Amino acid sequence: MLSVGNERIRIEIDDLSGGVAQIQDLAARDDVIKYASAAGGAPFEIVCLDGQGRRASYVAGPVAGGRALAGNALYMHHDHVVRAGCESPDCAGRADISCRWQVDVPTGPDGASSWSISIDNNTDDLTVVEVLFPMVRGIQLGPDSADEVLVFPHHAGEKIVNPADAIASDRYMRFWRAGTALGANGVYHREINYCGLASMTWMDLYASPSDGRSFGLYMASHDPSFVLTGVRSETGGPNAPWCGLGFRKYVPVRRGESWESAPFALEVHDGDWHFGARRYRQWIRGRIDLSAVPEDLAMQSSMCPRYDFKNGQAVHHRYDEIPRMYEQARAEGITHFFISGWNRQGFDTDYPEFVPDMELGGAWDLAQGCEYVRDHGGFSTFYINVRLFDLESDFFPTLGRSWSIKNHDNSMFRETYGPRSFAVICPDCGKWRKWVADTAGWMVKAFGARGIYLDQLGSAEPFPCYDTGHAHAHHGLYNQGYLKMIRQVRDRLLALDPSSFLMVENCGDIYSQHVYANLTWNGSLYDEFFNVYKYTFPEFIQVNMVNPRRIADKAERSSWFYRDVARAFVLGSVFWSELGDRFGEEDGDLLDHFRAALRLRQHAAAYIARGVYQDDLGLEFERGADDSSPTAPPAIAASRWLLPDGPVLTLISNPRQLSGLEIRIDGPEEGAWTDCANVGITCRTLCGEQTESVVPADGNGRVTLEIPASGLSFFAVCPRGGETDA
Numbered sequence: 021m022l023s024v025g026n027e028r029i030r031i032e033i034d035d036l037s038g039g040v041a042q043i044q045d046l047a048a049r050d051d052v053i054k055y056a057s058a059a060g061g062a063p064f065e066i067v068c069l070d071g072q073g074r075r076a077s078y079v080a081g082p083v084a085g086g087r088a089l090a091g092n093a094l095y096m097h098h099d100h101v102v103r104a105g106c107e108s109p110d111c112a113g114r115a116d117i118s119c120r121w122q123v124d125v126p127t128g129p130d131g132a133s134s135w136s137i138s139i140d141n142n143t144d145d146l147t148v149v150e151v152l153f154p155m156v157r158g159i160q161l162g163p164d165s166a167d168e169v170l171v172f173p174h175h176a177g178e179k180i181v182n183p184a185d186a187i188a189s190d191r192y193m194r195f196w197r198a199g200t201a202l203g204a205n206g207v208y209h210r211e212i213n214y215c216g217l218a219s220m221t222w223m224d225l226y227a228s229p230s231d232g233r234s235f236g237l238y239m240a241s242h243d244p245s246f247v248l249t250g251v252r253s254e255t256g257g258p259n260a261p262w263c264g265l266g267f268r269k270y271v272p273v274r275r276g277e278s279w280e281s282a283p284f285a286l287e288v289h290d291g292d293w294h295f296g297a298r299r300y301r302q303w304i305r306g307r308i309d310l311s312a313v314p315e316d317l318a319m320q321s322s323m324c325p326r327y328d329f330k331n332g333q334a335v336h337h338r339y340d341e342i343p344r345m346y347e348q349a350r351a352e353g354i355t356h357f358f359i360s361g362w363n364r365q366g367f368d369t370d371y372p373e374f375v376p377d378m379e380l381g382g383a384w385d386l387a388q389g390c391e392y393v394r395d396h397g398g399f400s401t402f403y404i405n406v407r408l409f410d411l412e413s414d415f416f417p418t419l420g421r422s423w424s425i426k427n428h429d430n431s432m433f434r435e436t437y438g439p440r441s442f443a444v445i446c447p448d449c450g451k452w453r454k455w456v457a458d459t460a461g462w463m464v465k466a467f468g469a470r471g472i473y474l475d476q477l478g479s480a481e482p483f484p485c486y487d488t489g490h491a492h493a494h495h496g497l498y499n500q501g502y503l504k505m506i507r508q509v510r511d512r513l514l515a516l517d518p519s520s521f522l523m524v525e526n527c528g529d530i531y532s533q534h535v536y537a538n539l540t541w542n543g544s545l546y547d548e549f550f551n552v553y554k555y556t557f558p559e560f561i562q563v564n565m566v567n568p569r570r571i572a573d574k575a576e577r578s579s580w581f582y583r584d585v586a587r588a589f590v591l592g593s594v595f596w597s598e599l600g601d602r603f604g605e606e607d608g609d610l611l612d613h614f615r616a617a618l619r620l621r622q623h624a625a626a627y628i629a630r631g632v633y634q635d636d637l638g639l640e641f642e643r644g645a646d647d648s649s650p651t652a653p654p655a656i657a658a659s660r661w662l663l664p665d666g667p668v669l670t671l672i673s674n675p676r677q678l679s680g681l682e683i684r685i686d687g688p689e690e691g692a693w694t695d696c697a698n699v700g701i702t703c704r705t706l707c708g709e710q711t712e713s714v715v716p717a718d719g720n721g722r723v724t725l726e727i728p729a730s731g732l733s734f735f736a737v738c739p740r741g742g743e744t745d746a
Contacts, residue, residue: 022086024094024123028131029288031123038062038083038096038121040156045131045288048235052288055158055262063157063266064119064137066101067150069428075149077104078115095122116142117273121153131288138280141273148273149428149484149495150250154239154284155266157254160184161227161235165261168227171293173220173251174198174212175479175526176540176562177552179293183225184261186547187253195546197481211252211268215499215528216482218251219553222285223265224296236289238296239265242303243282246503246530247271248482248496270484270496294637297556309533310559317521317536318629321621322595323356323401323563324349330366330377332438336601339381342389346398348600352615353622357393358473360403362386368437370413371405372445374459383466390467401471401523402463406456406505407480408435408442420445423452426487428495433483446485448492448501453508461512464520471521471536472513477502478538479526499530506534527553527560537561537594544580551635554591558633564588566595566617567602568610581610582731585617586673589732590659592628595621616706617732623704624734627669631661638686639670641727642678656681656727662688667738672727679729685737686722693717693739700738705730 021041023032032042039061043052053059062080069075078101086096097120103113121137135154141147161168170183180186188208192200198217200210212218222240241249250268255261273279285303289295312318326345328336337345339362346357361367363374376383390400409420411434424432424443433444445452456474463469484495492501506522513520524531527538540562542548554562566585571577588595595618603611636658644655655678661669666688674681687693694717701713705728717723725735 022088022094022096024088024092024125024133026092026125026127027129029125029133031125031133033086033094033096033123035086035096036083038080038086038098040154043156043286043288045235047131048233048288048290050162050235052161052237053158054160055256055260057158058256058260058262058264059156059158062096062098062119062121063155064121064151064153065104065155066117066119066139066148066152068115068117068146068148071145073429075428078102078113078117079104080119081114091124092127093122093124095120115146117146117148118142133286135284135286136281138278139273140278141275143275146275148271148279150268150270151279151281152250152252152266152268153281154286155252155264156239156286157262157264159225159237159263159265160261161225161237162229162233164229165263167229168225168263169293170253170263171224171226171296171549171552172253173214173218173222173552174546175217175219175542176538176548176550176554177219178542178547179549179552180547183253184255184263185258187255188257191545195543198546206256207254207264208257209252209254211250213482214249214251215246215502215530216478216480216526218249219478219527220300220529220556221249221251221267222296222300223251223253224293225263225265226292228292234290234292236291236295237265238285238287238289238299240285240296240300240303241267241282242285243269244307245282246499248484248498272494272496293552294555294635297552301556304529308530310557312559313536313561314519314521315629318561319625320356320594321625322352322354322597322618323358324354325358325360325596325598327360327367328598328601329359329361329380331361333366333369335379337380339376339385339389342386343392346393346396350396350398352599352618354599354618355398356401357398358401358403360473362402369440370410371408371442372455372459373410373413373415374404387467390469394468399470400468401473402467402469403473403475404456404459404463405475406447407444407476409445411441411443416443419451422489423449424487425483425485427483428486430486435480444483446487446490446492446498446501447505448485448497449487449490453501453505456505457508457512460509461516464513464516470517470519471523472509473523473525473539474506474509475525477506477524478528478531503530506531510534523563527562529557532557532560537563539563539565539596540593541565550587550591550593554633555635562591562593563596564591564593566597566614568604568607574606577607578610582613582675585614586657586675586732589617589621590657590671590673592624592631592633592659592661592671613731616708619708620704620706620732620734624669624671627661627663627667627734627736631663631669634660634662636660640684642681656683658683660685666692667736670735670737672733672735674727674729674731674733677729677731678727681727682724683727684722684724685735687717691721693723694719694721698739699723701725702736703728703733705733
């Protein structure tokens, strides 16, 4: 064995196979690798194309050299690879591709390590196109896998309890485009690509056993090139409850060429997922723009999306109805009017032919409707899809086919939504980017749109593109193509209207830096946990759907509605609601609740716009669930926000309207409120009641307050003499 370590972490590598034999958390006295048989050989795999474009996977041959280096580092060298499944000595699957990988551990008490790999392609006919590294398997933190939780960056985040069991479950095997697959080796794997399905390139696995100890493992790709990256989790399933974590890079290493990766981080810690969020933010800060959005947009509490102009080939509303539809929203204090299903043949049809549909009225009617919104204190955002080209379009043979993403075998990626099928278009096709920018600019100039919503941009699956006729230098530059598109569209809009903005469906850290807001969703039955993205990037505004879901059962529909509203409120998200057309006659109580929640959100808007989200850190309150259902809401949910110059905001959901419960709120920093005799409290509840009071802080610099018996409420807390009025 070769080993490397410091005061906190020790890593052992088998010097014959290159397998990761052990990772020890010395402070926790925990062996991270508890399933040595699952750990396997060297922690990398490569995918190659031969001269005929055929794919094959290769794994490491025996270690040709390895040694410890000065300064807490070791390296392993494999002078060749072998075709996967062809490891016997007499197999003809050897390829002259050498791989050298290295592990560095800094001295000191931190449990950090940095991993990197370099590849030299000495073959005559192979091109490396994917590199999976580091793939660390056999992981279990603590004594019981049931205690583990995996935070996974699917869209705005997932929090998966007992991932070794959950990821292998039928529930996840059926999960649409982010599901689990079962490999030929019996390993369950779930891999999503960044940037799109995966919003970030980090994961955190942690455990908190009943004995009070805590264990954590952070893994991340710290790659400033932001190349297309697969974020991968694995498990042996309930009968072999180990976890595996790794990353796949879509990069080319052609014959005679070399490639070296950016660092990957593997760190043990004794916290929960908040450690991973802070660590990733620390790395990416300075590499993306985290500046705030304009003040008037930051103050928005809700928007009214209308997908029902033409949907399912049926006309539901015409352009000349826009004034009435807008006034319905404005009566609730909503001035952001979102227009979808306005294009030729309606929603999810004939993309990218974004021209007004004749059955809805003329272009003049659409422009007049938007002018009415603008003249009455509002603004409009238009939907366009920037990823799909309808296969039935007259223009697909002449334009769409050449603009589409091509796989390694020159096939297209196709997706179906409703009755129509589409080709996925390459974002780094220059002609496509120009079409998108021209379309968006035309909407601003012709219709007076202020916002443009780029559908699917941060939501659907990213793919490698092998079409050499596009602008990208290699197949892994999907993300760079979309960054070019966002900037091209943004610059066009700002030249026409300096107040204009972009929105995207779902999120991705490199995309969110350029937009006003992200419409976030995952699929609630799959462990949605939007707190992950919000805590990592409190600057990025989320929009959450709070429409009644299309569920026939009234009780179930109501239950989901109250949960959705509560989650959006506690996260400080912008409410997304179509109002009248989504609230049926039997949903009067839900509409009343929405109105009350929106009024409360509007009262909190000035605090939220200035505050920095801290999740529930610095709060103590009752977290028990209503019942044993995995989707049951907590008894209490709350978030803490730090405001400039000292005030603290706490947003609270109390779904059962329990009385007699208390919440303890920490000051803005340790000791800030210690022995402060006068702390001003502003409390506002769902029924509109507002109270002011003064309480003392305790010796630990925090205040204890009784939670209102209200479904939703908030506290603004400030030392007396400061301002609680944001």
